[in-house]
Amino acid sequence: MSGGWNTIESDAGVFTSLVENLGASNLQFEELLTLEPSELSSLQPLYGVIFLFKYPTDTPYTSSETPLDGTFDHDAASRIFFAAQTIQNACATQALLSVVLNKTDEVDIGEKLGEFREFTIELPPEFRGEALSNSDLIRETHNSFARSSPFADETAPKGGESEDVFHFIAYSAINGKLYELDGLQPAPISHGECTMENFPEKVVDVLQRRIARYEATEIRFNLLAMCRDLRVRAREFGDMELLEREERKRKDWLFENALRRHNFVGFAGEVLKGVVESKMKDGKVDEWVAESLERRKKAEQARRAGQDVEMSG
Incomplete structure (x- = not known):
């Protein structure tokens, strides 16, 4: 390690x-x-x-x-x-x-x-x-x-402004x-x-x-x-509302910490494979790809239009 x-x-x-x-x-x-x-x-x-x-x-x-x-x-x-x-x-x-x-x-x-x-x-x-x-x-x-951190950008320029x-x-x-x-x-x-x-x-x-x-x-x-630990205080004073709130907080922390450790790349890949398989089964792969390319084209046109407005201002 x-x-x-x-x-x-x-x-x-x-x-x-x-x-x-x-x-x-x-x-x-x-x-x-x-x-x-x-x-x-x-x-x-x-x-x-x-x-x-x-x-x-x-x-x-x-x-x-x-x-x-x-x-x-x-x-x-x-x-x-x-x-x-x-x-x-x-x-x-x-x-x-x-x-x-x-x-x-x-x-x-x-x-x-x-x-x-x-x-x-x-x-x-x-x-x-x-x-x-x-x-x-x-x-x-x-x-x-x-x-x-499943991805490391090795193409990032060196010697630029530090974070x-x-x-x-x-x-x-x-x-x-x-x-x-x-x-x-x-x-x-x-x-x-x-x-x-x-x-x-x-x-x-x-x-x-x-x-x-x-x-x-x-x-x-x-x-x-x-x-x-606030749960100790809650038990000492018999504050069941505080105890319930703190126990719920611990469960939330446990879930959040599990998410921090998890690498979702495999999960995302399986979802993408499932979507592709579904489109292939329906015979709509070409249509799906064309729609995606059109959306990307419109997004790029909108971005360029925004830059032109900013420069002219």
Whole structure:
């Protein structure tokens, strides 16, 4: 199997299933649609958030000596789990682990992740990153949630404009401080004193300052909160409506994740074969092909007409 890492989506169902498949229990991710502390507070106990943002390639992301916000806490790297990102496309799972591996007092992370943490916690961040990127369990679990890509365009021109790059980082309250955990940075970034109780207010303040550094037209951000499985709360309080809603959500996530993994090329080919066989049986293949060519011709004429209008305008 290839040792590469594939990109995965910033999706609550993907991240929830990912952390469960890694062996952790009673965890859930929820997508946040607003930057309101009250929305985060409603999910308590809240273990952390994962933030997806466009990685700036035209301006410095941060200084190696001083971050744009907060302060580097080099000493914390030896006390908490912080890993340097050593491989491309691993940042989603790395951000997830940056939260869950620092919450072992509150979360059951399972045997495999427990062994990984025990093995790496005494290592420096760069070796933790190497251990993470070389973990078959973590890489294979991560890649199992990548979208199927059956076609590769080898004719695409090289050296053209690069696509926008996006990056995942984590924020969590650890040992009484709010930490920004970004494997591309030299150390955890401290944003001051913080408890689990006031984490929603503190992290929203930090995120608002971060977003404000972008142009007003940039809206491609995503925020996922890691909280306790909401079904646990529903059972504790006897909230059958919440329990039913959460169980239905899990079924939807299971279906959506199955679709992500599935390669539909074979299915589409069988459908096309069936259509062709049906047309041949009816003796209408030539008519069908002629109709298709006529529709394509009209579509091309309409496209050219639109271009002419645009140029004359």
